[in-house]
Amino acid sequence: MNASNAMTIVNSALNYLATLPQQNRIEVESQNSFTDRYSPVDHVSGSSVVMQQPAWNNNNWGYDTLAKPFGGGQLFLENSYAFLKNTGQWFLDPQAGRLYYKAPGGWVPGSHDVELPRLTSLLRISGSYGNPVRGLTFKGLRFEHTTWLTPGTSVGYANQQSGTFLPAAAPMPADFLTSCQSGCRQFEGARNGWAQAPAAIQVSAATGITFTGNTFAHLGQVALGIGNDADAHASGVGLGASSVTVDHNTFTEDSGAGIVVGGVRPDAHHPADPAMTDRDITLSYNTVSRVALDYREMAGILSTYVTHAVITHNDVADLTYDGVDVGWGWGANDPGGSQDYRNRGLYDFQPVYSTPNGRRRAS
Known part of the structure; x- marks a missing residue:
């Protein structure tokens, strides 16, 4: 440089x-x-x-x-x-x-199906905290071909x-x-403004939603986002997902994570409205392989601040980073805070919470 x-x-x-x-x-x-x-x-x-x-x-x-x-x-x-x-590399020239x-x-072009995705999401399920979307099931569908343009x-x-x-x-x-290559006080001030990559299929402010027997493939981003922060939802309403079941689905050949549940901003871990809480999410018997192909720091499955998340009997393999990640915040938002983050200066920009965050068993 x-x-x-x-x-x-x-x-x-x-x-x-x-x-x-x-x-x-x-x-x-x-x-x-x-x-x-x-x-x-x-x-x-x-x-x-x-x-x-x-x-x-x-x-x-x-x-x-x-x-x-x-x-x-x-x-x-x-x-x-x-x-x-x-071999296998490609380049798109929009001007030409x-x-x-x-x-x-x-290789014979006419014998292959070549797709150029233009949509940035395929399905958006979102109501309001007072009137969430209710009782939908998606079964035996193929969700394919999206793009995400922000990185460019x-x-x-x-x-x-x-x-x-x-x-x-x-x-x-x-x-x-020189001064902020292993953290610094001002960087901590930006932490609560981190954004989440959006998903091709987005679920927020919704309850009683089921995905079963579907395939999520060839997606240029996270495949399925459940109750992420508002910035990751095209509806502008984030969080608030409850009683969502994702069972016996296949996630493969996607640019981002297979499934991301929960948000990372303050309303995710200490919601201003209890209806924002992500709760009772079940991820079971899914196959997640060859995802995070372009954004290689993503896990196959991530669950952040969720009350009663059940992640069971999933086949997660052939990934670029982690398989299944549970939790977020590195203790910074737990009751009493973290001495490490106190030393970093985080609490100059946010409170030291005295109440539990949303990552816990159902009460």
Whole structure:
């Protein structure tokens, strides 16, 4: 890096980057210890790769950053026609209306089904806290073919683990590239504004919902989101999912997690309205394999703050990160708080809670 908004090319073999068209569609991806970050390029000038903001700054402060990953740190340049090298790679040029694919020998286009997803969600189930959607069953359906466009915008994907990311610029110290590579006080001030990646099928403010015998495949994001924060729901209403059963379904070939239940913001763990509580969620006998293919820091199944979550007899395999994750907050929102987060300065920005959070057995 030569500045807070750029990288310097030190390998002359990469000088050709300055000659490429549509440089603002190129993306930097960094696969780190527990984050998988995407930051789009603005332009390339000489040996300087200038990045789009706020994605670049947001990806370079906090923990496990693009600049100083805790582990891993594989860095990739993606999304240019010039990068097509290996069989199976593809590039979409919207301006030209063309999709390029590096095909294997003997591949005949007419004998294959090629899909270009345009929808960012397929199904949105959401009422209100006072009048939730009730009593729906979805059985034997195939949910396929969505996209998620945010990582390619100036917001990027300033990933913080398990599908959460920084959605906007936040106040940060001027010297964040040195002072905030393993956390800092101002970073704690941004923590409660983390966003969740949206799902293709979204359930919030709903009760008595069942998914059984369905297939969730070829989705460009999280497959099924149940009671996530409002920012992850196109309806604008988050949380409030109860008595939801997901049984004997298949999740495969998806860009994000298979199933994400619960939110991460304050109303998820200490809801202002009891009707916001996610409760009585059953995930049973599902097959979850080859998900999180593009956002590799996501688990097959994640449950955050849920009252009475039952996760049983699921076959979870062939994943890029964790299989099944339960919980969120690392003790910061438990009664009495966490000394670690007290040392970090989190409680300068939020209360030390004296009451239990939503992650517990039913009362």
